[in-house]
Amino acid sequence: AQSVTQPDIHITVSEGASLELRCNYSYGATPYLFWYVQSPGQGLQLLLKYFSGDTLVQGIKGFEAEFKRSQSSFNLRKPSVHWSDAAEYFCAVGPFGNEKLTFGTGTRLTIIP
Amino acid sequence: EPEVTQTPSHQVTQMGQEVILRCVPISNHLYFYWYRQILGQKVEFLVSFYNNEISEKSEIFDDQFSVERPDGSNFTLKIRSTKLEDSAMYFCASSEGYRDGYTFGSGTRLTVV
Numbered sequence: 001a002q003s004v005t006q007p008d009i010h011i012t013v014s015e016g017a018s019l020e021l022r023c024n025y026s027y028g029a030t031p032y033l034f035w036y037v038q039s040p041g042q043g044l045q046l047l048l049k050y051f052s053g054d055t056l057v058q059g060i061k062g063f064e065a066e067f068k069r070s071q072s073s074f075n076l077r078k079p080s081v082h083w084s085d086a087a088e089y090f091c092a093v094g095p096f097g098n099e100k101l102t103f104g105t106g107t108r109l110t111i112i113p
Numbered sequence: 114e115p116e117v118t119q120t121p122s123h124q125v126t127q128m129g130q131e132v133i134l135r136c137v138p139i140s141n142h143l144y145f146y147w148y149r150q151i152l153g154q155k156v157e158f159l160v161s162f163y164n165n166e167i168s169e170k171s172e173i174f175d176d177q178f179s180v181e182r183p184d185g186s187n188f189t190l191k192i193r194s195t196k197l198e199d200s201a202m203y204f205c206a207s208s209e210g211y212r213d214g215y216t217f218g219s220g221t222r223l224t225v226v
Contacts, residue, residue: 034214043117043119043204044156044206045217046215046216046217049214100146100169102158103155103156105154
């Protein structure tokens with residue numbers, strides 16, 4: 001069965017600092033990987049997705065993620081965070097097609113001035 | 114940018130009552146989903162819907178749940194007899210195709226008292 005692990009429940013970074021959120025997945029075939037962001041009281045917004053090809057994918061809001069098959073990882077990065085990036089971040093994995101996504105437990109990001 | 118619209122944003126209901134959560138997916142999307150997120154927990158898949166029928170459902174989606182696309186634009190989730198443990202944020206999502214990722218609505222917070 002597919003699964004996603006986000007080992008960091010809560011991360012605090014200073015505004016302007018770099019950010020990396022970790023995501024490890026378990027899936028028997030080539031996965032389809034996603035990062036979503038959820039601001040308080042809001043829905044889930046797609047940041048970026050990986051299906052195939054270039055293992056470094058660019059997303060919205062200056063985020064990027066790198067797929068590393070050998071490490072079963074899909075870590076999210078941003079070179080310089082802004083206070084507006086404070087939110088909950090979810091990694092998700094899905095099979096080919098339109099079947100269900102399996103989400104990680106999320107990482108809450110706090111930004112300090 | 115097209116949005117998935119969910120109504121109401123917050124609903125309070127008494128245990129044992131029926132509730133209907135409403136969603137208007139993006140107009141050219143073909144695949145529809147319901148997910149839920151119990152407070153502080155991960156986002157969980159409930160059901161997927163395509164071509165006017167359920168394509169997959171989770172073990173959570175038991176006989177008290179049903180989905181319907183009554184008029185070609187709305188997509189509803191009905192809970193026949195609510196339980197306290199149904200209290201959660203319910204997200205509707207839609208997708209055009211398998212490489213797109215989903216677009217999520219902003220959610221309906223259901224509180225069962």
